[in-house]
Amino acid sequence: MDGFLSLFQSYNVPAAFLVNLELTFWSAIFSAILGIILVVMRISPISSMRRVAAGYVELFKNMPLTIIMVFMVLGVFAQLKISFSDNFDTNFFWLAVVGLSLYTAAFVCESLRSGINTVPLGQAEAARAMGLNFMQSATLIIMPQALRGSVAPLGNTLIALLKNSTVAAAASVATETSSLMSEMIEFRPDVIVQIFLIFAFGYVILIIPIGVLTTYLSNKLAVRR
């Protein structure tokens, strides 16, 4: 117990978790927007749109996140000189958000597509038969039902995103949990077990409510047919 106390006294653990929550929050918003655009492209009647979206998803789904994050720093920032801020911490934070969003959007797209598969074909046929155009049937009929059908896979994607936010260390975000953990291990090798337990349970405590909430929502929002 003393080990835990001294760790909490000398390191600001909650602040590190807060950085991961912030990374997750912004990446969730941007990947949701990009994911919705991708999935609409994937079901669009224009075949070149479908191919571009499918290519994007295959590329980012199958690429290790660490590589994307390192590329954001060494490629996008150091080589291409694209920068979000003169402040190093802020800059790396947003580079990490971009990397996480690009990666997670592929999984959001796949989750939504599984939701679209739960919408019977007849719904789209009825919408088309009434004279609604593609965007109208997508936004008024298909996507609202698909979203309800993809609550559970979207929840899993969010959980994965929160855990993946630790990879931001690879994008030089030095304030988040896995960076702090490395630092603590380096300076306090006497309490390594406690250090692991703090971070392991920290994530479990954050993630359990997400799982409970998505299970509740996917039952409550399920489309009755």
Added chain:
Amino acid sequence: MRAIHYASMTILNETQQDAAREDDGKYLVELEHVEKHYGNLHVLRDINLKVKKGEVLVIVGPSGSGKSTMCRTINRLETIDSGVIRIDGQPLPQEGKALAQLRAEVGMVFQSFNLFANKTILENVTLAPIKVRHMDKTQAEREAMDLLARVGVDSQANKMPSQLSGGQQQRVAIARALAMHPKVMLFDEPTSALDPEMVNEVLDVMVELAHEGMTMLCVTHEMGFARKAADKIIFMADGQILERGTPDEFFEHPQTARAQEFLSKILTH
């Protein structure tokens, strides 16, 4: 069985009925030399069909004869390989705005109802008039309630489709199609997915529509309806139209062996 109280009411209002009756004799739907294949399967073979304004055409035939496919080609839910389909003199457009506009003129009722599961009954009926015809919301709702009353489900207006029985859902689907003031109505086996005791409530609405002068194409297995409401019967088998005639001609004096066999199978029990 519950008396159908709306049987005496009219579904279309006076002006719609007049519009439906005027310039009789003009062809509203024309199919010329329509061909379609699914891979090796030749589902539509040289289909030629003309439907006059106000005419009620009933298409019968064994399963897999291509009658549903033919019905669905008319608003391009199925594409065709060759041939011409014209609605009110205009050839059916390819994809895009023109096609959406044309579909708005053609009402469609499906076997599986296909009411929008995320919308209330009232919203199902008002959606297309508001979004496609840019009708004012209050007017769309007034017309929708009127139509729902005429098909006898106005008391369910604020429920979700899944809370209604199959027969009620199908009557809503008919009201939803009528809300667009279509020139022609397509019915693709509208009673095939219904419990037996709900078939009549839907057929009554269809008979009423037919008597009011709506141009209709109905794919159905309901021979009673065909006798009662059809101006002309089309018999299809193996992707071809084998017979066409009045109900009397078809039911009493079928010409082809295929039609005689079909009728003997369904009319003997």
